[in-house]
Amino acid sequence: MNFIYNVFLNLTMVLLSPFIAAFLALKKKNRESFSERLGIISNYTLANLKQKPVMWFHAASVGETQALIPVLREIKRLQPGYNIFVTTTSNNGKKRIIRELPDVISHACLLPLDTDIIMRGFVKKIAPSVLVIVETEIWPNLILAASKRRAPIIMINGRISRKSFGLYRFFRFFFKGILEKFTVLVMQSEKMAVRLKALGIRDSKMIMIKNTKYSADSGSAAGKYEFQTGGKAVVIGGSIRKGEEKNVIKAFAPHSNKAVLFFAPRHLNGIGEIEKMIQKSGLEYAKWSEINTKKSIVID
Template sequence: MIALLYNILQLILLIIFWPLIFAFVVFKPKYRKRIPARLGFPLPTRTVRKKGPTFWVHALSVGETTSAVPLVKGLRKHYPESRIVVSVSTESGEALAKTLLATTADEIFSSPLDILPVLSRFVLQIQPDVYILVETDFWPNILSVFRRKKIPTLLVNGRISEKSLADYKKFSFFFTPMFRCFSHLVMQSETDRLNILKLNIDQDKLHTLGNLKMDAHINIATDDMKFSKLLPENKRIIVAGSTHPGEEEVIFSAYSSLKTHYPDTYLVLAPRKPERAEEILALGAEQNLCGVRRSEKLSEFGDYFLLDTIGELADAYRHGAISFVGGTLVAEGGHNPIEPASMGIPVLFGPHMEDFAEVASNLIHSGGAVSVANHSELESTLRELMSDSTKREQMGLAAKACIDSQKGVIKQHIDLIQTVL
């Protein structure tokens, strides 16, 4: 009944607002480029069906694509004759997928809109044996289509914060039927599993197998110039990754103060949205910091390096002495601390690590990470680590050991996937 009402409402809204939607798509380059593909113009290539199964892996954006990479590579290794297609909702996520999975996936394409005729064309074209959704991006029609066609569907790397749980419970009439469409729901942590259990989901469908990013391999830079050549020599590098508005000002302030005591310090700042580059350069200029952009030809190093590209943050972490994970000094839920920790460098983050709560807690308790509440704590912690190379090394080793102890996640996922084929 909910699916029927959803489609009736969708049809009514499309009829009423189609002129506005059409104009919006035509005059917005971002949508003008992607909407035709998401409607199936063109459809993914109908490749020759291989001997093995066809896996359709879907990711919402950059973060989910990063999570999907080790799983897709694991599927390719275990099912070398399989056909693997990857759909991504956002332009930046699709660009990252094409960078990291170009030689692994058979096809990477824009995900279809949740409109029944559109979905039917995609499913008929792809003919998947299994649909794997990474982390989030739940839509009623696509899940109900797979359920009717008896195509197994898995949610992997699932997470559900207290805030999300409250929303899901409030609109349980809408979300619970969607979650029940999944053959299996694979959650990152036991807390996530217990949270989703509160939505009256069959517990036999629920599994806790850890975070896919635990098994992620380090991706080297794809540029012709080695990434190390972009950074000054003999500098201790602080890498601030996936930052959000409200954080850059704090980071620049702490960095400016730090440089007066430790002139061999150098900052690499990677905003979550590279299109904010001009805004961030202006913020740096307010504190007399001149930044250089990765996307432009470099003639000098400047006071800091602005990484305004997609897919190179891991390379920056590899050259770092200390890392700061963004989306944590502001209420954004936090971003991935696994990547810098696996590089063997100390990890700092703010109090808002809701989306990676268990990983963050483990890193703190292992001695590999520190949570800083504000500008003052960030600056004092950076000073302490800059002045004590032994502590930096010990924290880095602890962080890496914490991540290494939790590897093997991909094998557990592959074992589960085998049961639905």
């Protein structure tokens, strides 16, 4: 099954190559991020990483990196003899971890494409002493390559959504083999553990613990800020998707004298456009990282 997976990935890369070329031609930052997707890492970074054993942590995006923050702080305190290396699936996740933990992590980059050749080479270069995966980022070639190097593989904040569970159950013969490579699976709840057991995973591999995402404290001034709203109502615009921003701002504007809006977009790459919309509406605002007592706050 892993052979079929790799054939599918390689064919997809070939078919998408014209679009990838156009994407790379558009912006310099696209080329920089794609080099990371190819597993390219500087000799200088590798030399620094190899000065100590490497603990490798992988998270998907901003939410998952948020869950990592308290974990990494505590590990750095308890295990200063390790270099902490972090990969993320999204650029926003990478930016968040670099911004929040500059003195904790040794290096952060985007996770390379999960093809056999790229991932085997990348794992060999990093040579992790342990691989820790947040939630259920199941990248078969990453897990298999780490397993072949006999690195313990740990899942924290483990979760399997109903949709993913249906997929994993359908391809149980494949995913069971991948999940069996984990040394320990730390799951968010009993429900998640039950789903793993339904896939054939042994109880002895599983531990249940609360979601670290809700223990996270960014450590920034914004994270410690106590909002004084003067008795005004608080309106939460949470997980707002592209195209919904105007409606939220339009609905809030007539009530801006008696309420405060917390605007939390689902994806952060549209923050600039949201700021323009708020400015056009005439509302005062401040970003979370530039917190103030204004009418609206965009959480970035």
